[in-house]
Amino acid sequence: MRTSIVLSRCCMLGCLLTMPGLRAQPAVPAEPFHDGLRGTTPLDEEAKPPLIFPTENKDVIRGRAYAQQPPTIPHKIDGYQVDKNANRCLSCHARSRAAENDAVPIGVTHYANRAGETLGYVSPRRYFCTQCHVPQADAKPLVSNTFTDIEDIRVAPGPKPPATRKN
Numbered sequence: 001m002r003t004s005i006v007l008s009r010c011c012m013l014g015c016l017l018t019m020p021g022l023r024a025q026p027a028v029p030a031e032p033f034h035d036g037l038r039g040t041t042p043l044d045e046e047a048k049p050p051l052i053f054p055t056e057n058k059d060v061i062r063g064r065a066y067a068q069q070p071p072t073i074p075h076k077i078d079g080y081q082v083d084k085n086a087n088r089c090l091s092c093h094a095r096s097r098a099a100e101n102d103a104v105p106i107g108v109t110h111y112a113n114r115a116g117e118t119l120g121y122v123s124p125r126r127y128f129c130t131q132c133h134v135p136q137a138d139a140k141p142l143v144s145n146t147f148t149d150i151e152d153i154r155v156a157p158g159p160k161p162p163a164t165r166k167n
């Protein structure tokens with residue numbers, strides 16, 4: 001009984017959909033579908049997941065894109081424990097440990113609390129390092145970027161800007 005009702009409803013729906021004028025005309029995109037993440041896989045199909053790119057592990061400090069940017073991590077951090085019991089990052093980056101590990105000591109800002117007072121220990125708000133510092137994948141960017149630093153823009157004619165150190 002129930003199946004026949006369902007079947008007849010399906011039939012009605014089928015008739016409605018095939019009636020001219022009632023079927024919504026799908027807009028045909030002029031360009032073939034392409035998405036940075038999905039590639040050309042249509043939306044109703046599952047894309048093949050790309051391989052996970054290896055972490056860039058060259059140990060070379062990268063430039064920063066702007067003055068207050070948290071520097072990106074130039075080494076692997078796989079398996080480094082950072083929780084309420086231990087902070088592996090600080091075993092090399094704490095000011096007292098940095099020299100012996102040839103690491104960059106954490107900046108003074110990491111000792112300041114939100115009231116601007118400098119503490120004798122890493123401020124709790126700077127404890128979970130990977131909130132701000134991230135390693136980089138050795139991957140091609142998904143979207144291109146044509147950003148040019150103000151220092152690299154030369155407006156001619158006019159006085160040449162003074163030479164500055166590039167960071």
Ligand code: HEC
Binds near residue numbers: 059062
């Ligand atoms: C075994 C020691 C060690 C540990 C543990 C370690 N680092 Fe490093 N880190 C270094 C060294 C040495 C450098 C200098 C560049 C290099 O050799 O990779 C560095 C560089 C960095 C830099 C770049 C600094 C700059 O000025 O550009 C950041 C950011 C950083 N580490 C964050 C972290 C974070 C976050 C963790 C924990 C998840 C961590 N590191 C764990 C040794 C360590």
Ligand code: HEC
Binds near residue numbers: 069087110122125130
């Ligand atoms: C809330 C964001 C934030 C957190 C959390 C944080 N940092 Fe930073 N870090 C920054 C910013 C922003 C800078 C760059 C400006 C500065 O020195 O404050 C920086 C700079 C650094 C530098 C480079 C210092 C220098 O003098 O060049 C190191 C190394 C570093 N952080 C390590 C760490 C480690 C290790 C932790 C975890 C214990 C950590 N940071 C937690 C934001 C953060």
